[in-house]
Amino acid sequence: MAIDLTGRSAFVTGGSRGIGRAIALGLAEAGADVAVNYTRNSDAADATCEEIRALGRRAQAYQGDVSDFASCQQMVEAALADFGNFSILVNNGGIASRGNTVVDTDPAEMRRVVTTHAMGSYHMSRLLVPQMREQPRGDVVMISSVAAQGLNGRGGPYNMGKSAQEAVAYTLAKEERPHGIHVNVVAPGLVNTDMGRRLARATRGVEDIHELDDKSPFGRVCAPEDIADAVVFLCSEDAAYITGQRITVNGGGF
Amino acid sequence: MGDLDGRVALVTGGSRGIGRGICLRLAEDGADIAINYHSNADAAREVAEEVRALGRRAEIFQADVAEEEDCKRLAQESLAAFGKVDILVNNAGIGATAVGRPHVAEAEPEAFYRLMAAHAFGPFYLCQALVPQMREQPRGDVVMVSSVAAQNFGATGGTYSAAKTAMEALAHTLAKEERQHNIHVNVVAPGLVETDMGLALVKFTRGVESMRELDQGQPFGRVGQPADIAAAVAFFCSPRSSYITNQRLTVSGG
Numbered sequence: 001m002a003i004d005l006t007g008r009s010a011f012v013t014g015g016s017r018g019i020g021r022a023i024a025l026g027l028a029e030a031g032a033d034v035a036v037n038y039t040r041n042s043d044a045a046d047a048t049c050e051e052i053r054a055l056g057r058r059a060q061a062y063q064g065d066v067s068d069f070a071s072c073q074q075m076v077e078a079a080l081a082d083f084g085n086f087s088i089l090v091n092n093g094g095i096a097s098r099g100n101t102v103v104d105t106d107p108a109e110m111r112r113v114v115t116t117h118a119m120g121s122y123h124m125s126r127l128l129v130p131q132m133r134e135q136p137r138g139d140v141v142m143i144s145s146v147a148a149q150g151l152n153g154r155g156g157p158y159n160m161g162k163s164a165q166e167a168v169a170y171t172l173a174k175e176e177r178p179h180g181i182h183v184n185v186v187a188p189g190l191v192n193t194d195m196g197r198r199l200a201r202a203t204r205g206v207e208d209i210h211e212l213d214d215k216s217p218f219g220r221v222c223a224p225e226d227i228a229d230a231v232v233f234l235c236s237e238d239a240a241y242i243t244g245q246r247i248t249v250n251g252g253g254f
Numbered sequence: 255m256g257d258l259d260g261r262v263a264l265v266t267g268g269s270r271g272i273g274r275g276i277c278l279r280l281a282e283d284g285a286d287i288a289i290n291y292h293s294n295a296d297a298a299r300e301v302a303e304e305v306r307a308l309g310r311r312a313e314i315f316q317a318d319v320a321e322e323e324d325c326k327r328l329a330q331e332s333l334a335a336f337g338k339v340d341i342l343v344n345n346a347g348i349g350a351t352a353v354g355r356p357h358v359a360e361a362e363p364e365a366f367y368r369l370m371a372a373h374a375f376g377p378f379y380l381c382q383a384l385v386p387q388m389r390e391q392p393r394g395d396v397v398m399v400s401s402v403a404a405q406n407f408g409a410t411g412g413t414y415s416a417a418k419t420a421m422e423a424l425a426h427t428l429a430k431e432e433r434q435h436n437i438h439v440n441v442v443a444p445g446l447v448e449t450d451m452g453l454a455l456v457k458f459t460r461g462v463e464s465m466r467e468l469d470q471g472q473p474f475g476r477v478g479q480p481a482d483i484a485a486a487v488a489f490f491c492s493p494r495s496s497y498i499t500n501q502r503l504t505v506s507g508g
Contacts, residue, residue, distance in 0.1 A: 229495065
């Protein structure tokens, strides 16, 4: 059954590249207009917006740092003025941690990573959920990670950030259900993005991520579109009775 | 063009309730349907007519999934009629209410055996009979329709919860074993759904005569519907979940 998100507007954080870009395009393909947040790379954000417009949907890029509440406020104010309302929020913007053990991690790095993932999702939810209550349906999707279930060594800040982000999701799901707002989590494993390629270089020593295809589930490394497919499903009528849930998109794991 | 064009699904317990909903949804998405029923041939024939009205093939097959010989025969007859089965939905089940919802300490062993055979042994027999030919298809899907009982473990539900938990263990094991053959194995876990079994449950546990008495207190203001569960099953079988296996999705409104 074709998924139809026509008439809905989505705000995607970290939407200029990688998984966020695929989500922005996936939502637009399904009919949604999309506000694309980016932190630094305005060229990439503009390119993603062009691709969305080529699909016949509205798109606009907004610079902002999700870890900074004032920055989020400015961004949301501008985006609401342009789009009128948002019934979909995808908290995707994130940063990787540096691969040190907890004991050797710089506290500033820990604070930066946790603030981006957990506080960023909280900031954006706090700003966009109230107006979502007025819509026929609202959706918040958190892009977490298998890291929040693996909790592996040398991933302390990221594990903490993603776990706290998920805690926000499950709490928000219960709180906002009476308003018809759905809150769910999508947890990717290794994905072919800039961040994923850096991770593959650092942890598996491969220059080309596709060297991992043969050893990967279903014979290929996960694509950003695989994650977008799960997000689009969760925002659709097919998921009308689904909230507070988590879908891991990692081909069943290594 | 449907997501499931050219595929053949065997749905156990497909004549009524959730199973009927799954048959109709998979047919809407393009699949031909082998409908298993246990005792109600008239209901199965009606579902087959509804599937045919959607332009898809449908055949009905009597079998008690608790019986190994019946499962073998069901698999053979389905394969003889359709040439292949590349989607298996293990949906057939018996509620704990059917055995009087005993406490574990008071449950007759016979009641325990009966539920275990229907929920866990039946899916095991059918997977053994159908997965080998699924490996020859471009893609295979096994979806287990489990229950929130396998996460809540409520009192008086022990017979049912134990059987569903064993079924889920089968799913997660099979997922790892068959991934190399592009066979996806996932679990959908409904909460309360408006079916005969659901009504029997709430008559027993909440003393109500109609589901409508419960709508107000339910998530999103309504009791879950078979179509809600069917949509999750269809998602797991669709190209949208080509990188998803070994997952469990609860459809209970949170």
